[in-house]
Amino acid sequence: MGHSKFKEKMVHGLFFLNGLLVVLVLVGIFILLVAKALPAFREIRLIEFLFSANWNPTATFVAPTYGILSMFVSTMAVSIGALIIAIPLGIGAAAYLSDVASSRVREIAKPVIEILAGIPSVVIGFLGIVLVGPVIAKIFHLPNGLNALNGSILLAVMALPTIISLTEDALKSVPKSFEEASLALGATYWQTLVRVKIPAAASGIIAACMLGMGRAVGETMTVLMATGCSIAMPKNFLQSVETMTSTIAIELGEVPYNTTHYYALFGIGLVLFIITFAVNMIADVVLHKHQKVLK
Amino acid sequence: MENVKIRVGDFNFYYGKAQVLKNISIDIVENKVTGIIGPSGCGKSTFLRSINRMNDTIIGARAQGRIIIDGRNIYDEDVDVVEIRRKVGMVFQKSNPFPKTIFDNVAYGLMVNGVKDKYYIQDRVEKSLRDAAIWDEVKDRLNKNAFELSGGQQQRLCIARALAVEPQIILMDEPASALDPTATLKIEELIQELKKKYTIIIVTHNMQQAARISDFTVFFMLGELIEYNITNIIFTKPAKKITEDYITGRFG
Ligand SMILES: Nc1ncnc2c1ncn2[C@@H]1O[C@H](COP(=O)(O)OP(=O)(O)OP(=O)(O)O)[C@@H](O)[C@H]1O
Ligand SMILES: [Mg+2]
Numbered sequence: 001m002g003h004s005k006f007k008e009k010m011v012h013g014l015f016f017l018n019g020l021l022v023v024l025v026l027v028g029i030f031i032l033l034v035a036k037a038l039p040a041f042r043e044i045r046l047i048e049f050l051f052s053a054n055w056n057p058t059a060t061f062v063a064p065t066y067g068i069l070s071m072f073v074s075t076m077a078v079s080i081g082a083l084i085i086a087i088p089l090g091i092g093a094a095a096y097l098s099d100v101a102s103s104r105v106r107e108i109a110k111p112v113i114e115i116l117a118g119i120p121s122v123v124i125g126f127l128g129i130v131l132v133g134p135v136i137a138k139i140f141h142l143p144n145g146l147n148a149l150n151g152s153i154l155l156a157v158m159a160l161p162t163i164i165s166l167t168e169d170a171l172k173s174v175p176k177s178f179e180e181a182s183l184a185l186g187a188t189y190w191q192t193l194v195r196v197k198i199p200a201a202a203s204g205i206i207a208a209c210m211l212g213m214g215r216a217v218g219e220t221m222t223v224l225m226a227t228g229c230s231i232a233m234p235k236n237f238l239q240s241v242e243t244m245t246s247t248i249a250i251e252l253g254e255v256p257y258n259t260t261h262y263y264a265l266f267g268i269g270l271v272l273f274i275i276t277f278a279v280n281m282i283a284d285v286v287l288h289k290h291q292k293v294l295k
Numbered sequence: 296m297e298n299v300k301i302r303v304g305d306f307n308f309y310y311g312k313a314q315v316l317k318n319i320s321i322d323i324v325e326n327k328v329t330g331i332i333g334p335s336g337c338g339k340s341t342f343l344r345s346i347n348r349m350n351d352t353i354i355g356a357r358a359q360g361r362i363i364i365d366g367r368n369i370y371d372e373d374v375d376v377v378e379i380r381r382k383v384g385m386v387f388q389k390s391n392p393f394p395k396t397i398f399d400n401v402a403y404g405l406m407v408n409g410v411k412d413k414y415y416i417q418d419r420v421e422k423s424l425r426d427a428a429i430w431d432e433v434k435d436r437l438n439k440n441a442f443e444l445s446g447g448q449q450q451r452l453c454i455a456r457a458l459a460v461e462p463q464i465i466l467m468d469e470p471a472s473a474l475d476p477t478a479t480l481k482i483e484e485l486i487q488e489l490k491k492k493y494t495i496i497i498v499t500h501n502m503q504q505a506a507r508i509s510d511f512t513v514f515f516m517l518g519e520l521i522e523y524n525i526t527n528i529i530f531t532k533p534a535k536k537i538t539e540d541y542i543t544g545r546f547g
Contacts, residue, residue: 177391181453184349185404185460186381195407200394 033270040066040263049267053233055247057261066264068271070233074148074241075272077234078223079216081152082159087209089156090163095193097164098171117161125225128154133226140238146228149237154222159212166211170204171197203286210283214276220245244268298325300464300494301346306360308341308518310353315341317518319360323511328486328495330509330526332502334541337515339498340388343466346496347383348376364464381408384462388469390449392441392456397433400441400452404460419459427455428485447478454485465489467497471504483508502542506530514538 041049044066052067059065097106128150136145174197182192198205228240229250242250248265255262301323308316315338323329331339344350345358348369361368369379381404392400401420410416420437424430429451433444441452450470457465467486471479486495486508499505505512505526512529514522522529522538533539 175391177387177389178393180349180352180387181391181393181456182403182407183352184347184380184385184387185407185456186377187404187407188377191407195403196393 030273033266033273036266037263037270039258040260040267043260044264044267049264050271055231057251057255057264064261066260066267068244068247068268070231071242071244071247071268072271074227074234075217075243075245077237078148078151078155078227078241078243079213081148081237082155082216083209083213085152085156086159086163086212090160090208090212091167091198091205093160093164094167094171095197098168099189099193113161113164116157121158121219121221122225124154124158125222128222128226136238142238144228146226146240147238148227148234148241151223151227151241151243152237154226155216155219158219158222159215162215163208163212166208167201167205170201170208173204174200206286207283210279214279217276217279218245218272220249224249244272297327299323300325300364301496302361302363304361304363306345306358306362308338308345308350308359309357310341311355315518316345319520321513321520321523323494323496325494326490326492327510328490328497328508329511329513330505331496331498331513331515332500332505332541333515333521335500338518339515340468342515343385343468343496343498346464346466347380347385349380349385351376381460382462383464383466384457384460386450386454386457386465386467386470388472390446390453390473392444392449392452395441396438397441397444397452398437401456401459404456408460423455423459424452426458426489427451428481428488429455445478447474447481450474450478450482451485454482458489462493464494464496467495469498469500472500479504502530502544514541516541 049066049068050072051069052065053070054065054067055071057064057066097109101109129146132150132153133145136142136147136150138145178196178200179192182196183189187195223243224246227242227246229242229246230240231242231247232239234241248268251261252265255265299322303319303321303323306316306319307314319342331342333339341350346362346364346369350356350358358370360370362370364379364382367374393403395403398420401423402416405416405419410419421430421434424433429448432448433452436443441449444452450473454465454470471482474482483504486497489495490510497509509526512524512526513520514529514533516537522533522535524534529538530542533542539545
C-alpha cells in the first residue's frame with residue numbers, strides 16, 4: 001500500500017518535472033528572442049516595424065527601413081490560402097475514409113497518407129518549382145508560377161496528412177448512436193455527416209485545422225522555394241511574395257552580427273513566436289468551450 | 296375492421312453467414328401495440344431494425360423475403376430508404392439525443408426533410424413535445440442542451456423527435472429498460488396515448504410490461520417466430536408449452 005503510493009507520487013513528480021521542463025524551454029526561447037530583438041528598437045520605432053510595409057535594411061544611400069507588414073500579410077495569405085484548400089479536402093477525405101471507403105481502400109490509403117506526412121519539405125518545395133509552378137504559369141498565363149498560390153497549394157499538401165488523420169479520429173469517436181438516430185429520422189448520409197457527425201466532432205476537427213495552421217505559419221523551406229521571394233505587399237495570390245520565415249532564412253546567414261538588421265530579424269522571429277502561441281491558445285480555448293457544451 | 300399495416304412474408308436475415316431470422320411471416324395491425332418478447336439474442340432487435348432498414352448500415356448484413364408496408368415491399372430495388380425511415384420512426388433502447396438544444400433535437404427531422412417554414416417548425420416542435428408528455432418540463436428551456444435532461448426526459452425527448460416527422464409506424468426497442476418505475480410508467484401511458492395515431496411495435500424484456508401495454512404479442516426464439524396472438528391469449532392460454540415456460544419465467 002505505502003509502496004504503491006510512493007510509486008504513484010514518483011510518477012506524478014516525473015510528469016510534473018516533464019511539464020516544467022517544457023515550460024522552461026518555452027520561456028527560455030521567449031526570453032532569448034526578446035533579448036535579441038530588443039536592441040533593434042533602439043533605432044526602429046515599434047510602430048514602423050509592425051505597420052510599415054517597407055523592408056530595406058541594406059539601403060546604402062538612403063536610411064534603411066524595417067517594416068515587416070508585407071511579410072506578415074504574405075505569411076497570413078499563404079497560410080490561410082493553404083487552409084482554404086486543405087480543410088475541405090481534409091474533411092472530405094476523412095469522412096470518406098471513416099465511413100465510405102472499403103477496408104481494402106483504407107488499408108492502402110492510411111500508409112500512403114503517413115508517407116505523405118514524412119516527405120521532407122525540400123522535396124515538396126522542389127515539386128513546387130518543377131510541377132505546380134509550371135502548371136500555374138500555364139493556367140494563368142504568367143512568366144513563372146512561383147507565387148503565393150503555389151505556396152498555399154504546397155502547404156495544403158503538407159497540412160493534409162495531419163488534418164485527415166486527426167479529423168478521421170474525431171469522426172470515428174462520434175457515437176454510432178447519433179448516426180443511427182439521424183438516419184432513422186430520414187436523413188441522408190450526407191445530411192448526417194454535415195449536421196450531426198461534423199458538429200459532434202468539431203472540437204477534434206478544429207484542433208486538426210489549428211495544428212495544420214501552426215505548421216503552415218512556421219514552414220520555411222517550402223515557401224522559400226515556391227513563392228518567388230520578393231518582398232511586396234501581396235495584392236493577389238498570383239503575385240510573388242516573401243513570408244516572415246523566408247526572410248529570416250535568407251537574410252540571417254548574410255547579416256553582420258549585432259547590427260540593427262540582425263536584431264530586427266530576431267524581432268520577426270519574436271512576432272512569429274507570438275502568432276503561433278496565440279493560434280494554439282485560441283485553439284485550446286475553443287476546444288474547451290466546445291467540450292463543455294458536449295458534456 | 297382491423298387493417299393490416301405491415302405484412303411480413305418469408306423473411307430471413309443474415310449477419311454474414313449466420314442466419315438470425317428464419318422464415319418470419321406475420322401481419323402487424325394498424326393502430327395497435329404489438330409487443331415482441333423472447334430470450335436475449337433471439338433476433339428481436341434485428342427484426343425491428345429490418346422494418347425501417349436500419350440494418351442497411353451494417354456491413355455484411357443481408358435480408359431476404361418481404362416486408363410490405365401499405366402494399367409496397369420495402370426491400371424492392373427501387374424503394375427510397377429515406378422515405379421508409381420517415382414513415383417508420385424508431386426509438387432506441389439507450390436514449391440518444393443529439394448534442395444540440397432541445398428545440399433543435401426535435402426540429403432536426405423536419406429540417407433534414409426540407410421543411411423551411413419557421414412557424415410550422417415551431418408548431419410541430421411544441422406539438423411533438425406535448426404528445427411525448429414532456430412539454431411542461433422543457434418549455435422554459437428549449438434552448439438548453441438536451442444532455443442537461445434526466446435519462447427519462449431524454450428518452451421522452453427522443454420519442455418527441457421521432458413524432459415530429461409524423462411517421463405512421465413507431466418502432467421501440469426496449470425504450471424503458473434504462474428508466475426507473477416512475478419514468479417507465481410515464482412512457483407506458485404515453486404509448487397508450489400514441490396508439491390512437493400510430494402503429495407501434497415494441498420490444499420488451501419485461502413480461503408485466505408486455506401484458507400491460509400491448510394488444511398483440513409475438514414470441515421469438517432462436518430467430519424463429521414461435522407464437523403470435525392477442526396478448527391476453529398469449530399470457531393466459533398459450534398454444535405452445537415453450538411459450539408458457541418462457542412467460543412464467545421457467546427459463547432464461
Ligand atoms: N451487427 C451484428 N453483427 C453480427 N451479428 C449480430 C449483430 N447484431 C446482432 N447480431 C447477432 O444476431 C443475433 C440476434 O441479435 P439481436 O440483437 O437481434 O437480439 P435481441 O433479441 O435483440 O437480443 P437482446 O434481447 O439481448 O437485445 C445475436 O446472436 C447477435 O449476436
Ligand atoms: Mg435487442
